[in-house]
Amino acid sequence: MPDYWIFKVNDDSNGKTLTGITIYRHRMEDKSWGVKEHKKNAQRANNVSKLERGNKVVFYLCGSDGHCFLGTATLETGFPLVALVVHKGYLDWPYGVKLIDIKQWANPVQIKALEGKVSFFAEGEKNWGSHLQGAITRITESDYRTIKDEAS
Numbered sequence: 001m002p003d004y005w006i007f008k009v010n011d012d013s014n015g016k017t018l019t020g021i022t023i024y025r026h027r028m029e030d031k032s033w034g035v036k037e038h039k040k041n042a043q044r045a046n047n048v049s050k051l052e053r054g055n056k057v058v059f060y061l062c063g064s065d066g067h068c069f070l071g072t073a074t075l076e077t078g079f080p081l082v083a084l085v086v087h088k089g090y091l092d093w094p095y096g097v098k099l100i101d102i103k104q105w106a107n108p109v110q111i112k113a114l115e116g117k118v119s120f121f122a123e124g125e126k127n128w129g130s131h132l133q134g135a136i137t138r139i140t141e142s143d144y145r146t147i148k149d150e151a152s
Contacts, residue, residue, distance in 0.1 A: 002074075003055045004144040005047070006137045007033055011063035018089075020063040024070055027092075028102055031076075032084050033057075034093030036135065047136045051097060052078035058139075058147050060132065061108070068108035069147050073099040109150040117150075118143040 009027070012018040027033055037048050055075045061068050081095035116123030119140060120131035131137070 003050065003052065004139045004141050005051070005055060005057045006060050006069075006132065006139055007057050008060045008062055008132065008135055008137070010061075020061045021070075024059060024061060025104075026087065028071070028073075028099075028104055030085065030087075030092075031099045031102065032096055033073075033099060034084055034086075034096035035081055036093050037081060037095060046134055047138060048081070049079045050138070051075060051081075051136075054078075056144055057099070058144060062132075066108070067111040069105075069111075069151070070108050071102065071104040071151075072148060073103070074101040076100040105151045107151065109147055113150055114147065117146050 009020045009024045011020050012023070035048055035051075053075055055078065057073050057075060059070045059072070061070055076098040078097060082098060084092065084094060084096050084098075086092045086094050111121065114121050115125070120137075120143065
């Protein structure tokens with residue numbers, strides 16, 4: 001049975017002025033998602049070792065382009081991470097996961113549309129962003145399906 005994840009993308013914070021949506025589109029073209037496996041203190045980043053082939057992912061955009069879900073994919077590879085082609089202009093990580101069954105939605109799902117419909121954003125909650133901390137967040141199958149259904 002697969003696990004379900006949110007993979008997040010944000011604007012470039014290193015001054016190269018790439019928007020999150022540009023980085024996301026590049027990753028979808030490469031059919032891969034780079035993962036920063038270790039934090040600064042050399043501990044493994046949360047959830048990385050739990051990624052498995054067949055897991056389902058929904059992509060979330062943070063930053064100036066909005067706060068919305070952009071599409072889905074299935075992990076073709078999991079942990080241990082595989083070596084990826086690095087495009088330094090896109091701040092790619094050298095290791096990550098390969099993607100299959102990529103679906104990029106024509107109409108992104110705004111986070112506000114999910115208020116009260118998913119477990120991580122209760123109705124009237126003002127601090128929903130705290131549930132989306134980090135680059136990878138596990139979600140329930142029900143939340144995954146709810147997000148997908150909003151896109152159709």
